[in-house]
Amino acid sequence: xxxxxxxxxxxxxxxxxxxxxxxxxxxxxxxxxxxxxxxxxxxxxxxxxxxxxxxxxxxxxxxxxxxxxxxxxxxxxxxxxxxxxxxxxxxxxxxxxxxxxxxxxxxxxxxxxxxxxxxxxxxxxxxxxxxxxxxxxxxxxxxxxxxxxxxxxxxxxxxxxxxxxxxxxxxxxxxxxxxxxxxxxxxxxxxxxxx
Ligand code: ATP
Ligand code: MG
Numbered sequence: 001x002x003x004x005x006x007x008x009x010x011x012x013x014x015x016x017x018x019x020x021x022x023x024x025x026x027x028x029x030x031x032x033x034x035x036x037x038x039x040x041x042x043x044x045x046x047x048x049x050x051x052x053x054x055x056x057x058x059x060x061x062x063x064x065x066x067x068x069x070x071x072x073x074x075x076x077x078x079x080x081x082x083x084x085x086x087x088x089x090x091x092x093x094x095x096x097x098x099x100x101x102x103x104x105x106x107x108x109x110x111x112x113x114x115x116x117x118x119x120x121x122x123x124x125x126x127x128x129x130x131x132x133x134x135x136x137x138x139x140x141x142x143x144x145x146x147x148x149x150x151x152x153x154x155x156x157x158x159x160x161x162x163x164x165x166x167x168x169x170x171x172x173x174x175x176x177x178x179x180x181x182x183x184x185x186x187x188x189x190x191x192x193x194x195x
Contacts, residue, residue: 003098004033004128005091007075007084009041010055011048012187013062014165014179016105016132016158023155024103024128025068033103035059036072038082043111049166050192052076061182085117088124100125106135109150113143122149133159169193 006021013035021033037055040047048055056073063069074090075082088100102125104112109129112118122143127150129137137152165175170193176184187193 001032001098002028002030002101003095004028004030004101004103005084005087005125006033006035006103007038007082007087008035009044009048009162010035010037010059011050011162012055012058012165012179012183012192014160014162014183015177016160018062018180019155019158020105020130020132021069021103023130023153024101027153028101028128028151030068030101032068032070034070034072035063036075036087038075039079040081042081042083042116043108043114054186054190054192058179058183058186061186062180064182083116085115085121085124088121092124102127103130104128105130105132106137107132110135110138110141112146113141118143119145122146125149127151128153130155131157133157166193170195 004021004024006017008017024030025033037059039052056076059071063071075087084102091100104127106129115121122145129150129152131137160178165178168175
């Protein structure tokens, strides 16, 4: 079984994440995509705005009734800084026989070289990279051992980010349709990102 891993802070999860996962699933012939919210992202400044519990709940809501998508709490359960290499080792022990592919947007792909133990990671998984607005993939700057393990896939470009969504909420602007409906109702009901 081929499994895509969609890692992120998901603060909140939005349509960019959903379309990226679906595009990678289709192009990569993946059987499932597992969304894994990080506890503490390694390369980001500052704490997530919503709690881990809330970010996980939003991911559960986004994948609810989706046949190929699952949410996993493995990084939140482990706690601390969430390194992909630790997650992959844990997943391989828990789910033998699966082949894992990391699905990564251009911004994160461009700093793949500074991921913890990335050479070891590249021996264990393959990568699907997706361009996103404002972030072209700079394939030349990637470590050479990645090249054979990376496939770049085109997706409909969606200029949406969690940062932008939090900013809209803080400014009292609408985020309707930028996040899945059940995520929208959760954000509104819990007054997330209002300040
Ligand atoms: P933030 O603004 O808080 O950084 P984000 O929108 O970048 O949030 P993340 O949780 O940081 O979302 O990203 C998780 C993964 O999804 C990353 O690999 C990122 O590159 C990818 N991604 C996020 N938004 C898009 C998008 N609009 N198009 C393609 N990929 C995306
Ligand atoms: Mg980001």
